[in-house]
Amino acid sequence: MTEKEQPFELRTVALAAFGPTLLFATGEGAILPMIPLIAADQGAGLGALGLIAAMIMVGELVGDLPSGALVHRLGERTAMILASLVSIAGLLGCYFSTNPWLLGASVFLVGLATAVFALARHAFITTGVPLRYRARALSVLGGLFRAGYFIGPFVSSLVLVISPEKRSVFLIHVGFAVATLVLLLFTGNLTGADEPGRREAHHGLLPTMTRHRGVLLRMGSCAALLGGLRASRNVVLPLVAVAAGLPPSTTALIIGIAGGVDFALSYSSGQIMDRWGRLWAAVPSMTGLAIGHMLLFAVTDVPTFAAVAVLLALANGTSSGILMTLGADLAPHPGPAPFLGAWRFTGDFGQAVGPLVISGLTALAGVGIAGAGMGVLGILGAGLLLRYTPRYVPRRPALSLPSDR
Numbered sequence: 001m002t003e004k005e006q007p008f009e010l011r012t013v014a015l016a017a018f019g020p021t022l023l024f025a026t027g028e029g030a031i032l033p034m035i036p037l038i039a040a041d042q043g044a045g046l047g048a049l050g051l052i053a054a055m056i057m058v059g060e061l062v063g064d065l066p067s068g069a070l071v072h073r074l075g076e077r078t079a080m081i082l083a084s085l086v087s088i089a090g091l092l093g094c095y096f097s098t099n100p101w102l103l104g105a106s107v108f109l110v111g112l113a114t115a116v117f118a119l120a121r122h123a124f125i126t127t128g129v130p131l132r133y134r135a136r137a138l139s140v141l142g143g144l145f146r147a148g149y150f151i152g153p154f155v156s157s158l159v160l161v162i163s164p165e166k167r168s169v170f171l172i173h174v175g176f177a178v179a180t181l182v183l184l185l186f187t188g189n190l191t192g193a194d195e196p197g198r199r200e201a202h203h204g205l206l207p208t209m210t211r212h213r214g215v216l217l218r219m220g221s222c223a224a225l226l227g228g229l230r231a232s233r234n235v236v237l238p239l240v241a242v243a244a245g246l247p248p249s250t251t252a253l254i255i256g257i258a259g260g261v262d263f264a265l266s267y268s269s270g271q272i273m274d275r276w277g278r279l280w281a282a283v284p285s286m287t288g289l290a291i292g293h294m295l296l297f298a299v300t301d302v303p304t305f306a307a308v309a310v311l312l313a314l315a316n317g318t319s320s321g322i323l324m325t326l327g328a329d330l331a332p333h334p335g336p337a338p339f340l341g342a343w344r345f346t347g348d349f350g351q352a353v354g355p356l357v358i359s360g361l362t363a364l365a366g367v368g369i370a371g372a373g374m375g376v377l378g379i380l381g382a383g384l385l386l387r388y389t390p391r392y393v394p395r396r397p398a399l400s401l402p403s404d405r
Contacts, residue, residue, distance in 0.1 A: 027176030029152020044100035059111015068341020079120040087113035126328035136270030139321030143266025208338040220346035225381030227347040228354030258313035265317025288315025290378025297368030
């Protein structure tokens with residue numbers, strides 16, 4: 001049968017990819033808010049707190065590139081099992097740490113494991129789901145990751161009511177990582193990841209980056225800009241609320257509602273991409289994020305803050321899974337993992353730089369100017385998407401990518 005005729009249901013990949021993703025993301029969501037507080041308890045100064053908290057993102061950035069080769073050689077399931085084990089080791093290091101530097105090193109190790117885990121599940125969907133269902137599958141995957149980040153802090157809050165020891169949140173993630181490991185051990189091989197054909201298709205990390213330098217530079221710039229806008233949104237909303245003098249409880253409630261709106265749109269994003277093409281989700285999302293950032297200067301009270309927060313959530317929700325989908329469309333087949341490692345690096349780089357840009361511009365010129373600056377970058381990103389997406393990702397993406405486009 002042709003690909004179009006092949007029957008497929010998303011539930012067929014639920015145990016293999018969706019279940020482990022939700023478990024792992026919930027565990028990570030439980031520890032992220034507590035890392036700076038635990039570092040402060042261990043004597044870290046104000047300047048070191050941000051650095052230690054950022055180590056998980058730094059670990060993901062560093063791990064993105066070699067994780068492609070690792071996933072390609074080991075296969076998706078084996079790589080996810082290894083990542084779960086490494087994550088458990090890092091979390092135990094966090095739990096038993098006695099100084100901020102050991103804590104930072106252990107958090108960095110968790111970030112490395114997260115990079116491998118994320119790439120393995122991305123490669124699995126890329127190779128294991130038919131093209132016509134790919135965006136929906138990756139949107140669900142992205143939505144589950146957001147759901148885990150949403151649920152995790154509530155789980156840690158409940159545990160901290162029982163145990164006042166902050167370090168116990170790391171044991172929460174250990175528990176979720178162990179559950180992930182058990183689920184993976186009781187599922188079969190995800191794809192034919194270890195077949196000789198896939199091994200022969202591997203060209204190495206640097207040759208892969210050189211071979212696809214054109215698409216990584218052009219489309220990768222789009223990914224970095226979108227990643228930066230997404231990450232800056234999480235930083236700039238609390239800053240705007242503080243600048244406007246809004247009550248913390250109201251701020252938290254509005255951001256929580258916006259997070260629910262964001263999550264609710266996850267599957268809709270995949271439907272848009274599969275039915276009408278990737279541009280119909282990517283460009284409106286980038287444009288909406290840009291406009292939302294530009295409107296930050298108008299926030300003076302609760303209603304305007306709520307309106308901007310929901311606008312940003314709507315724009316972000318319609319982009320659920322877009323970077324993973326574009327990476328899957330652009331990746332060579334068979335053996336997409338090395339390319340996906342390089343591709344994920346571009347988006348993660350943007351996510352790491354975006355908050356730094358917001359922080360720097362806010363310090364220099366205020367939060368309104370910072371939002372406007374990010375908005376201009378968003379409009380630039382939307383223009384780049386309009387120009388390059390039809391060139392590299394036609395409405396029905398090809399299954400292979402020429403090296404010199």
